[in-house]
Amino acid sequence: MTSNDYRNPLDDLSTSAADIADALASTVAHVDMPAPADDVVTLPSRSILDGRELRAARVRELTGEHEEELARAAATGHSERLVDALLKCGVVEVEGLEATPLLLDRLTIGDRDALILGIRRVTFGDSIRYDRYRCPGCREDFALTVGLEEIPVKTATGPSDDTYTIALRKGGHVKARALIGADQKTVLSSTRSDRLNIAEQNTLLLSRSVISIHRPGHSDLAVRGETGPVRSLSMPDRQRILAELDKLRYGPRYDQVPVHCTACGHDGTLAVTVEALFRE
Template structure:
C-alpha cells in the first residue's frame, strides 16, 4: 500500500514563504499563533444607518445632560405576532411597539424603565420613525372627504413631511381666568399610563388624573403659591382646566400628528387628516 503523503502548508508571516506542517511543526505552530494574535484587535465599527437614528424633539434628561438621539429598528414577523396579541389594548400596543422598535436612547438601552420617562411628543417621534423604517415613508389614504367641495378622494402623504416642534422650556405657564397662573409640565409616557389605567373612567376623570400629575403649582394674583395636587385640580374651574389641557396639547413638543393636513388637488382645498398611532400601524 502506498503511504499517503500530506503537503499542507501555511504562509509564513515573515516574508511570505510557506511552512511545511509535518516537516517543521515548530514553525507551523508559530505561524498559526501569529495569525491568531493579529486577529484579536478591536472589531471595526459598523455605522448605524441614518434612517435608524431619531432626533427627539425634547429629549431625556439624564446625568445632567439632555439626550436627544435615539435609535430604532425595523419590526419583524415575530414583532408583528407580539403586537397582534395586545392590539385590543391601545395603550399596551403603544408600549409594546416602543419596546420592540426602539433600540436605545443615547447610550441607554430602551427598556420598559426608560421609555415611560420620555415626553409624549418624543414617543410619537419614535413611533413615526419605527413606521417609516418598517413600511417606508409613504402612506396611502382613501375615502377622504373634502371639507370644501364634498368629494371623496384618495391621496398619499409622506411621513417625512410631518410638521414637528421642539420644546422651548420644560414647563408651561397658563394664565387663569380670574388672575394668577398655573405652572404645568409636559406629560410623559408614565403620566399617560396612569391616566388610562382605569378603562372605566370618564374622559373628565382621565383629565383629572393627568393634570394632578402634571400640575406643579398655582400662583394667585398676590403671589401666593399652592402646590399641585388632585384636590387642587378638582377645585379649579372647568374653563381653566380646559385651557390648561388645550395649551398643553398645543405646546407639546413632537410631530403634529393631529394637525396633519392634505391638499385635495381637484379643488385645491386643504383638508384635515389627523393621525394616531392606530392610523400609522393600521395594517397590524
C-alpha cells in the first residue's frame, strides 16, 4: 500500500475559508430563498454519547445574521473556525439536547458532515447547480444539477460506540475510535500553527483515534493520546489504519457523487465541496 491509497479523513471539509466566504457573499444576500425544507437530520453514526443514542438533530435556515457571523469566521482564514460557526449557526439541538459547542465537538466527523448537509438543504434547497462541468471522458462541458439525495451516505444499522478493531499487517490489531469534531479542530489548528507535514498530521490523527495497540506475545499498549506509540507502528500499518478509519466512517461521501455524461456515456464521480454546497 502506498501513501496514495488512503485519503485523509478530514479532507471532506478542506475547502478554503476564502472560497466559502466568496460563495456566501455572492449568493446568500440576494437569492430567492426556497421554502424551508424538513429541519430534522438523521445522524448516520447513531453514536452512544453519555448513555444516549444520538439518532437525530434539528437544524435551521441560515439568516442574514448568520451570514455576518460566518463572514467574520471566514475572514480569519481558519477553516475549522468557519466549520464551527456554520454548525453553531445552523444546528438547534441534537437528540433534544441544546447544540452547545462542547456537544458539537463530541460528534463524529460523519455526523457533523450530515448536519452541514442538512443546513444546506434547509437554507438553499435540495439541488446543486454547476453551470459548467467538464466530462473527463470526452472533455465536453455541460451544465449539471446534483440532487443532495445523490450524495451517498453510509449509515449505521444500529447504535454504535464508534470503536473499531483494525488488523495489523504482521499480526495483532489496534482498537481505534471514530474521529470527532475536537480531533478535526486540533489537527487543523496544529497544522497551521506548528506547520505539520502530512506524516506529522497522520501521527496526530492516529494518537487521537487509536486507543490501544495489541501485538502477539506482548501486553496491550495504551496510547492515551501520546504520539510515541503510533510512531512505533510501521508505515504500512499507519496507512492501513487511516484507510480503514475512512472506509468505516459513517456519514456523507462528498467525493463519491455519481455523474453520467449523456454525450459519451462516461460514468465518473464528482467531489462536492463545501463551497459548492453553500451557493444557490
